[in-house]
Amino acid sequence: MIFLVKIMGVVGSPRKEGNTNYLVKEALKAASNLGVETELINLGDIEIEPCIACDICKSTGECAIFDDVPSLLGKLVDSQGVIMGSPVYFGNVTSQLKMLIDRSRPLRMDFKLKNKIGGAISVGGSRNGGQETTISSIHQFMLIHDMIIVGDGAPLAHYGGTGVGSTINSAAGDEVGLETSRNLGQNVAELALQISKK
Ligand SMILES: Cc1cc2nc3c(=O)[nH]c(=O)nc-3n(C[C@H](O)[C@H](O)[C@H](O)COP(=O)(O)O)c2cc1C
Numbered sequence: 723m724i725f726l727v728k729i730m731g732v733v734g735s736p737r738k739e740g741n742t743n744y745l746v747k748e749a750l751k752a753a754s755n756l757g758v759e760t761e762l763i764n765l766g767d768i769e770i771e772p773c774i775a776c777d778i779c780k781s782t783g784e785c786a787i788f789d790d791v792p793s794l795l796g797k798l799v800d801s802q803g804v805i806m807g808s809p810v811y812f813g814n815v816t817s818q819l820k821m822l823i824d825r826s827r828p829l830r831m832d833f834k835l836k837n838k839i840g841g842a843i844s845v846g847g848s849r850n851g852g853q854e855t856t857i858s859s860i861h862q863f864m865l866i867h868d869m870i871i872v873g874d875g876a877p878l879a880h881y882g883g884t885g886v887g888s889t890i891n892s893a894a895g896d897e898v899g900l901e902t903s904r905n906l907g908q909n910v911a912e913l914a915l916q917i918s919k920k
Contacts, residue, residue: 726759727803727918729750729911730798730808731805732746732819734766734809734816735808736766737766739891745883745893746805749910752904752907753902756908768789768857770822771791771825772820779905785828787825798838802917803839805907806863806864808856815859815860838869839910840866841909841915842906843885843903844882844885845885853882860882871910872910873903876910882906885900
């Protein structure tokens with residue numbers, strides 16, 4: 723039986739064709755060049771409610787809110803790597819992505835994301851507008867799920883994909899954002915392939 727390695731891209735922007743979408747797609751293209759399967763979900767396309775702290779997930783391992791999140795969580799469980807991107811909003815992730823992060827708690831009950839490979843991408847309107855703090859929030863989510871975090875690797879080797887752009891698709895002209903996002907996608911795929919070798 724052929725086992726396909728899958729990398730999920732999650733875009734935390736409400737803008738479906740925005741800069742984060744552009745850079746996460748670039749990362750997924752670099753990943754798929756290594757032979758992995760990829761899928762992209764825009765949080766702007768799906769219905770997400772906030773966690774209401776009902777704690778039902780603590781006893782059942784399932785979320786009691788029936789919107790689009792449980793199906794997205796299932797896709798994360800079925801993949802070997804996750805590339806999560808967010809625009810910088812006040813130095814942090816968007817509220818859409820934070821809602822998904824909080825709603826991922828059911829997966830932590832028995833660590834369903836353990837040892838999956840994770841990488842982060844962030845785009846701000848300014849070069850130093852909070853990309854690293856935003857990436858750090860995504861990394862915290864990944865660490866708390868016991869995932870394995872990778873950065874963008876050599877030659878730049880920092881936190882992940884860091885882009886600059888304001889108007890739709892202006893990040894397409896940002897060489898640093900493109901290079902770091904592509905390198906991140908390649909790194910996530912490389913390690914996911916290595917770890918999945920039987
Ligand atoms: C509510 C809000 C807050 C923002 N805060 C920041 C910020 O703190 N730093 C920054 O560099 N850009 C900030 N921006 C600009 C966005 O990060 C930037 O336009 C980004 O390209 C949007 O990504 P998207 O096209 O994927 O939605 C903010 C934008 C909005 C709407």
